[in-house]
């Protein structure tokens with residue numbers, strides 16, 4: 667059966683492919699107004715967002731969004747006792763489609779927003795991955811934006827999983843920050 671879900675990914679990575687520093691925190695050096703505006707506006711258009719228990723997009727519209735939080739704290743699926751719009755999901759106990767259905771979504775667009783293990787889980791499923799890049803920021807010893815970085819670059823991993831780069835869009839001209847859509851070939 668063909669999935670009725672469109673799956674998108676969103677990350678901002680440093681020049682060396684990191685989404686967080688060596689302490690596991692996303693530093694202010696990786697935060698740019700143009701990227702925040704793009705990310706927030708993009709999430710406003712999707713039906714559901716998915717992230718690991720330690721990630722959160724922290725935007726004005728965050729409380730309104732339906733979300734799946736990935737955690738080993740449940741066996742399969744459960745409502746989040748702390749957020750009526752959130753579903754807790756353990757991929758070891760339930761399929762992604764079942765998780766989306768539990769969140770009330772059987773068709774539409776789902777945004778995957780991290781962290782690295784969650785991004786990597788969907789590498790064979792993205793319809794488009796929006797890779798924002800900050801070419802003047804380096805985070806040595808940081809957390810790669812996918813499992814498998816820095817042994818391979820994010821671009822190599824996206825290409826190896828059947829995605830091709832489109833035209834980059836400038837998000838912050840002063841800092842040369844761009845976003846590139848990687849679409850399934």
Ligand SMILES: NC(=O)c1ccc[n+]([C@@H]2O[C@H](COP(=O)([O-])OP(=O)(O)OC[C@H]3O[C@@H](n4cnc5c(N)ncnc54)[C@H](OP(=O)(O)O)[C@@H]3O)[C@@H](O)[C@H]2O)c1
Nearest residue numbers: 677678685690691692718719720721736737738780781783
């Ligand atoms: N630059 C960016 O665009 C960007 C994007 C996303 C995140 N980040 C940053 O990345 C950092 C967080 O990364 P992270 O990897 O530590 O956090 P994360 O992926 O958000 O959360 C990790 C947690 O997710 C759950 N999890 C992960 N894989 C799982 C699996 N296969 N099965 C079940 N549960 C699973 C576990 O939760 P339990 O412990 O509850 O079992 C794990 O502790 C933060 O600093 C965040 O700000 C940056």
